[in-house]
Amino acid sequence: MPLCQLNDKTISLRDWNHMKLNRNVVRLTMGVSFLATATSLSAQSVPIVQPGAPGADSRVLTAEEATKLADTSFSPADIMFMQMMIPHHQQAVEMAKLVKDRTNRAEVVAAAGRIEASQADEINFMEKWLTDRGQPTKMGGAHAGHMHHMMQGMASAEDIARLATLSGAEFDRLFLTLMIAHHEGALDMVEELLGQPGSAADPVLFKFVNEVEGDQKSEIGKMNGVL
Numbered sequence: 001m002p003l004c005q006l007n008d009k010t011i012s013l014r015d016w017n018h019m020k021l022n023r024n025v026v027r028l029t030m031g032v033s034f035l036a037t038a039t040s041l042s043a044q045s046v047p048i049v050q051p052g053a054p055g056a057d058s059r060v061l062t063a064e065e066a067t068k069l070a071d072t073s074f075s076p077a078d079i080m081f082m083q084m085m086i087p088h089h090q091q092a093v094e095m096a097k098l099v100k101d102r103t104n105r106a107e108v109v110a111a112a113g114r115i116e117a118s119q120a121d122e123i124n125f126m127e128k129w130l131t132d133r134g135q136p137t138k139m140g141g142a143h144a145g146h147m148h149h150m151m152q153g154m155a156s157a158e159d160i161a162r163l164a165t166l167s168g169a170e171f172d173r174l175f176l177t178l179m180i181a182h183h184e185g186a187l188d189m190v191e192e193l194l195g196q197p198g199s200a201a202d203p204v205l206f207k208f209v210n211e212v213e214g215d216q217k218s219e220i221g222k223m224n225g226v227l
Contacts, residue, residue: 074133077196078205081189082126083139085212088151088189089119089126092182095155095175098164102171107226111219115179118215125208153185176227183216183223190216 092115099112127137155163155178163174190213193199200206 073198073201074205075196075198075201077193077199078202079130079133079135080139081193081199081209082130082205083135083137084151085186085189086123086126086137088154088182088186089123091154091160092119092179093123095160095163095179095182098171099175102164102167103175105172105226107222108172108175111176111179111223111226115219122208122212129205129208151185152188153182155182173227176223180220180223180227183220186216187213187220 096112096116096119099109103109130137159174159178163171163178166174190209193209200209
């Protein structure tokens with residue numbers, strides 16, 4: 001067997017290679033351990049800051065406090081968004097119900113069916129979300145009178161009344177025009193909500209808002225194709 005000289009000792013080449021392998025494993029293990037420790041320390045050193053109210057100081061949160069806050073918090077903007085989106089969805093359902101007796105165009109009937117089903121489910125979700133957090137499902141007080149103007153894309157009472165008098169292609173055209181504008185208004189409301197500091201921190205609400213955005217965009221694309 002080939003021999004190697006180590007200091008004043010003679011060892012086999014196999015033992016020499018084994019010693020080199022062990023030293024490399026030790027070095028690699030120490031390197032991984034150091035990297036993991038450094039990464040952990042780096043993560044722990046990044047502060048989680050909760051902005052204060054206007055005029056108040058911010059404060060640093062622990063990881064546990066941040067997690068709890070994210071799971072349970074909701075902002076006034078969140079509440080207003082849900083309270084406004086409920087009647088916004090209700091009008092879409094109201095328009096969709098007019099379709100059955102006024103047109104037989106398959107694409108319009110299918111769109112109305114999807115809108116009626118999905119938005120009715122979302123209304124139930126929004127009402128439950130507000131109720132579970134001890135919030136009213138309707139905006140009260142002085143704000144209630146201005147709510148309609150704040151809900152973008154809403155059809156006017158005159159638009160709805162005129163839609164109910166039409167049938168066939170004329171109905172299809174006005175229905176799709178009003179519903180596309182209605183859905184675009186919902187997207188604007190979502191954008192405004194997400195632009196508010198501290199809004200949609202609740203993971204459940206954040207997921208819902210993103211689903212609303214995706215569904216509305218999908219329906220707009222389909223209705224534009226039919227129109």
